[in-house]
Amino acid sequence: MGRTRSLYVCSACGYESPRWLGRCPSCSTWNTLAEERPAPSAGPGAVPRDAGPPPETVRLDEVVEMADERLSTGLGELDRVLGGGLVTGSVVLIGGEPGIGKSTLLLQALMQLEAAGVSTLLVSGEESPGQVKLRARRLAAGRGGLRPSAPGGLRLLTETQVERVVGALERERPAVCVVDSVQTLWSAVSSSAPGSVAQVREVTGRLVRVAKAEGVILLLVGHVTKDGYLAGPRVLEHMVDAVLAFEGDRDHAYRILRAAKNRFGSTNEVGVFEMTPGGLEGVPDPSGIFREEGPPASGAAVVPALEGSRCMLAEVQALVVSSSLAAPRRVTRGIDHNRVSMLTAVLMRRAGLKLGDCDIFVNTAGGLTVEDPAADLGVCLAVASSLWDRPLPEGVAALGEVSLTGRVRYVSRGALRLRELEQRGFKRVLMPARTLEEVRQHGAPKGVKLQAVADIGEAVRGTIG
Numbered sequence: 001m002g003r004t005r006s007l008y009v010c011s012a013c014g015y016e017s018p019r020w021l022g023r024c025p026s027c028s029t030w031n032t033l034a035e036e037r038p039a040p041s042a043g044p045g046a047v048p049r050d051a052g053p054p055p056e057t058v059r060l061d062e063v064v065e066m067a068d069e070r071l072s073t074g075l076g077e078l079d080r081v082l083g084g085g086l087v088t089g090s091v092v093l094i095g096g097e098p099g100i101g102k103s104t105l106l107l108q109a110l111m112q113l114e115a116a117g118v119s120t121l122l123v124s125g126e127e128s129p130g131q132v133k134l135r136a137r138r139l140a141a142g143r144g145g146l147r148p149s150a151p152g153g154l155r156l157l158t159e160t161q162v163e164r165v166v167g168a169l170e171r172e173r174p175a176v177c178v179v180d181s182v183q184t185l186w187s188a189v190s191s192s193a194p195g196s197v198a199q200v201r202e203v204t205g206r207l208v209r210v211a212k213a214e215g216v217i218l219l220l221v222g223h224v225t226k227d228g229y230l231a232g233p234r235v236l237e238h239m240v241d242a243v244l245a246f247e248g249d250r251d252h253a254y255r256i257l258r259a260a261k262n263r264f265g266s267t268n269e270v271g272v273f274e275m276t277p278g279g280l281e282g283v284p285d286p287s288g289i290f291r292e293e294g295p296p297a298s299g300a301a302v303v304p305a306l307e308g309s310r311c312m313l314a315e316v317q318a319l320v321v322s323s324s325l326a327a328p329r330r331v332t333r334g335i336d337h338n339r340v341s342m343l344t345a346v347l348m349r350r351a352g353l354k355l356g357d358c359d360i361f362v363n364t365a366g367g368l369t370v371e372d373p374a375a376d377l378g379v380c381l382a383v384a385s386s387l388w389d390r391p392l393p394e395g396v397a398a399l400g401e402v403s404l405t406g407r408v409r410y411v412s413r414g415a416l417r418l419r420e421l422e423q424r425g426f427k428r429v430l431m432p433a434r435t436l437e438e439v440r441q442h443g444a445p446k447g448v449k450l451q452a453v454a455d456i457g458e459a460v461r462g463t464i465g
């Protein structure tokens with residue numbers, strides 16, 4: 001008789017290996033492989049092949065079309081990311097680091113739905129009914145718009161065994177159910193520990209099946225580990241209809257909700273929230289919030305970064321100091337480390353900046369993560385400004401991607417970015433020539449001086465030098 005062999009499964013991506021490895025070859029994370037014993041029942045082979053007659057197929061034109069009905073969560077920013085609200089029968093996974101506000105967001109949504117007459121159920125494996133009630137009371141007090149009795153009808157279940165949760169769902173059939181969180185649930189079918197990949201997969205599979213069968217909209221909470229990987233939930237992405245990631249810096253009040261996958265809408269839109277003592281408040285016009293007040297300081301530059309269909313003005317801050325280390329430090333927060341290394345190299349080589357013996361720190365203000373390449377030029381200006389200890393002139397902003405050759409390259413949506421800058425009082429904007437041409441064709445704003453820049457040396461010396 002053969003031994004039952006253990007498998008080592010990566011908790012971040014689900015990669016399976018017959019032996020333990022320190023680093024997952026699939027997703028390159030360290031120390032995520034954990035031992036799991038295979039399930040006793042032998043997978044698909046256990047199902048007899050002659051299970052009834054073969055199924056009927058249908059012609060597409062005979063299929064009854066699904067109505068694209070959306071249920072508003074009452075939270076505009078959440079609806080925006082979902083693509084206009086919750087879709088009937090859909091399953092949405094919401095991931096984020098512990099403490100970022102997932103439970104708060106979903107409790108607020110449930111309270112709003114309940115107030116709108118939608119039947120709801122909150123399954124919590126993490127908090128006691130007393131804790132949930134306390135939070136609900138605080139949230140209701142924070143938003144005067146809710147009827148005082150609003151959260152009263154919300155149904156609660158504190159349970160961690162998925163079979164029992166499934167039973168409750170089948171009996172109560174709420175229109176919307178929140179499960180907080182998939183990692184706390186466990187199934188009697190699987191012998192693995194709660195929170196392991198096998199358990200999280202099994203639990204989610206059970207919940208998705210019952211939700212689809214009963215027509216329940218299911219919102220699942222999934223915790224993300226510190227390094228940004230969902231412990232388990234990454235392996236769930238294909239099982240659910242939408243995956244939303246709740247991001248932000250716990251030290252800052254602002255939070256961003258992004259769609260990593262959305263079967264019913266675009267993945268471009270982001271929602272912006274502010275964490276207040278009365279819960280999460282949507283920020284419909286977020287362009288100005290990721291900046292610091294006050295006169296220009298050396299090392300700071302404002303960039304108009306696109307987030308979905310909106311433009312946010314982000315402040316990039318750089319600090320350049322002479323280093324005593326053989327390998328000077330490059331530390332970034334809110335902006336890609338490799339991107340900053342590359343831009344530093346370009347500044348050294350193409351603009352002649354002496355950065356080789358300097359430690360370089362680059363941050364974004366307010367905890368915003370900037371991925372838009374249009375921020376390159378702003379990052380370069382911030383670094384040069386810090387190196388020379390001279391602030392950028394007041395009212396100046398920059399947009400443009402910087403290539404390895406030192407050229408400033410075209411970026412799209414120039415008109416949208418300029419409009420935002422103009423509204424916030426910027427007077428002079430540096431941009432690539434092609435973007436400038438495009439903006440002129442659309443009718444450039446009158447009060448802003450547009451300046452074309454071709455290469456990075458010219459841009460930094462012409463602005464700060």
Ligand code: TYD
Binds near residue numbers: 280
């Ligand atoms: P929580 O929703 O519990 O996070 P998660 O479920 O993602 O782990 O939110 C945690 C933080 O939010 C907590 O540190 C307190 C803060 N908070 C507020 O600032 N205001 C509020 O109204 C609430 C409910 C929470």
Ligand code: MG
Binds near residue numbers: 099102
């Ligand atoms: Mg929570």
